[in-house]
Amino acid sequence: MVGRGRRATDAPDGARSRAFRWRVALVEDHLLQRRRAEDLVGAQSGLDVVWSGETLPDLLSWLETVGDGRRPHLVLLDLMVDRGPSVDPEQVRRLVRSGIRVLVLSAMSSPDLVRKVMRAGVAGVVGKRDPEEDVVAAIWTVLGHGHWTSPELARILAAGSDRPQLSDQEERALVLYASGSTMEAVAEALGVKKDTAKKYLSRVKAKYAAAGRPARTKLDLNHLALQDGYLDPPSRP
Template sequence: MVRRAAVVEPHVLQRNGAVRLLRERGGLQVVHGTDSLAGLLEWMRGRDERHWPHLLVAELLPIAPAGGDLRALAALRRAGMRVLLLSSLDSRHDVRAVREAGVDGLVSKTDSEDVLIASVMRVLDGEQVVTAAAEAAARDDSRIPGLSPQESRLLALYADGWSISAAAEELGVRPDTARKYLSRIKQKYAAVGVEARTKVDLIRTAWRDGLADPEA
């Protein structure tokens, strides 16, 4: 049986490279390549199910704030498609969201072509695959400082748009204490080489480390 695949990748050169690799090294029939899940769904609507891909190889990060990609991903999986996330894995929060929504494979863009093709074959055979590089990237704690529970909670609230006064009240501490927490958070991130001097820096860091939800 000819096994069919589709590629979703926003960057043209990377998309073309993945298509070539799946065809030449994987022996797959790549039926469609596009820059978004919406583009794939639009293509599928005009074709008989017998021509739909068995496998989707996709870069799905960052997740769109409205959550449309996660709903589309769930719909594709209900239709029986297997999904392999091929990603730079920059945001742990988004990685967790995609894994919870359901993917069959997780491959880092730092993995070799051999690893990617082997992972594709295993996913098509019904296995769940997470490469060592992908697992390391998804859980990489080398740039996460040891925040206390109160500091983590404050950072999450702050990244979600709470003022220092409102966050302090939520935590049951004085605003001056909350400001001290914030100062320590910045110092701890600086100690592991992470830029966290501004509010924007802190918000991006909280999103990256899975402490806050970008949709919030």
């Protein structure tokens, strides 16, 4: 089911009367966002943050050292597309198979990765731009063995039928260039020569053209990146 409409303070039926408290682990590489997530989860009656850190491998290592009484019931997982390596879907699958529910918190900058972790068995995806009450409602929904789909994710998936498949480097080049970076800056960020960065973007344009969505200018690429969820829409004033 898709969980919608639950107030931020509403727990699943009977959850607050349980003898134990729900244990939550947080994986988020941005310190300020991680601290805010800790505060948000910790403020909910019946929830305890039992682990908080930067990477999924760190969490998996910690899980090997603790007993069942410390293991989280749920992991709130940032995909970390913008900083450091992306989450490995196989590691997500390991978590799910161990009985831990996984709720992805994503900026939706890599829809392909979101699709991969969904296939790995995560219980839901909530957008980083979603209201905090939706994040909390998603947590309670997943703890109640439901599923949560962010409206933003639904929009991206619905638009995915004519979305070309890009390689990781092509996707990164598109995001950087469509965000306003110069070709030189794109090359530097990717750790390649300028000519190589140009080739990546040429391939991106060719793939979009083959999908019937040609992009001739930087502005065209920006529009396509927004439509396909590679970029967040501009903040409203």
